[in-house]
Amino acid sequence: MKITDEKLSAFLDAELPEAEMEEIRAQIASDDSISARLAELTMVDESIRGVYSEIDNKPLPSAIRKMLEESPVQQNNNVVQMSGWKKAVHKTNAFLSQHAAQAASVALLAGFLVAQIMPQNVSDSPLAQQNGYWAQQANILETVPSGQTETLYDGSSVQARLTFKDPKNRICRQFQLNNTNGMTSENIACREQGEWHKVATFYSGQNDINEYQTASGGSPLLNATLDKMIHSQIYDRQAEEQMIQQNWSE
Amino acid sequence: MKQQITKLVPQLRRFAFALTGSADDADDLLQNTIERLLRQAPDAQDEDLTKWAFRVCKNLWIDEYRSRKVRSQAAANPELSANQAVDGERAMQGEIALQQVNSAMAQLPDEQRSIISLIALEGLSYKEAAAALELPIGTVMSRLARARVALSEFLKNSQEEANA
Structure with a gap:
């Protein structure tokens, strides 16, 4: 399976069938470029959450x-x-x-x-x-x-x-x-x-x-x-x- | 009904903030969304109300706030509020992060911005986001991926510029 950004993005949300999740996990473990790409996409979510959740702290x-x-x-x-x-x-x-x-x-x-x-x-x-x-x-x-x-x-x-x-x-x-x-x-x-x-x-x-x-x-x-x-x-x-x-x- | 809407307020508020990029605009948008919900919301189950509420919020944003863009100009030139002045340095860092993410989010088409806000920020499943935005799940999945990639590129570039 070719791991596209779309697959990685869906992996991040655990929205793929378990077989595909497992395959991606295996590829992440063996391929640094995939884990690096996943980290980049994860950082996007972290940035969004970090910035926009701040409004929770405003009355x-x-x-x-x-x-x-x-x-x-x-x-x-x-x-x-x-x-x-x-x-x-x-x-x-x-x-x-x-x-x-x-x-x-x-x-x-x-x-x-x-x-x-x-x-x-x-x-x-x-x-x-x-x-x-x-x-x-x-x-x-x-x-x-x-x-x-x-x-x-x-x-x-x-x-x-x-x-x-x-x-x-x-x-x-x-x-x-x-x-x-x-x-x-x-x-x-x-x-x-x-x-x-x-x-x-x-x-x-x-x-x-x-x-x-x-x-x-x-x-x-x-x-x-x-x-x-x-x-x-x-x-x-x-x-x-x-x-x-x-x-x-x- | 009020009780059901009250439960949704924190989610709707963060969603509004992610859409508008300005806390003040977010509260205006939230207020208008609640007004609309109280006026029009059908007697719905919680799940339906959640979808309906996000949809109303997004539509109001597209109809009114995107066209006005009044306060968002202010967001691009932030001034420290009294609260933020308590810890100046940290507040500045927060402002810089907000500006950076706002600039990145501003590059996205409206639909992508809504999708990533619902999923990355609010933790909705693809199915829930698809229902809220009346889109097929496949479309949600592909647009979300495009949004993440675009934001990642933008944030990476702005980080490199900042370090240069």
């Missing part, structure tokens, strides 16, 4: 937030679960006690729940898994317990902060990303079919968010979302480490 204009605001979220039995999880966090994870301190205002702030829910897929392509920005974060979620800070290749740092189960019985982790521009985001990712998918991102330290911040400095959007998402179990350090060892299978 959403309030005009857009207002367009999408719903009427205040009805409080239901989540309230009971809320107090439960905060107690658990307080007891088991000292480094997370700041979240427990934010409890009081959460219910009132539920109306501001314009969470930036983003179903993102970790690409299936092997190279994207090695190189992708999200893939690196997903790898940290997969292997590092909460409270431990890890650095990404671009100098950004990631710290998982909390692990819990959502109402769909998925294991989810809240984590903080500090990028090299000094922007901080709190994120939530859930594990499905063996892969981590980011489901929400919240920005802090910016004016748009500050107006709603609680006294302890956390984003109320984050807390309100956690209140809705945390269904039952909060994992303490020991349980997290055990899950990591078991590759998150129960």
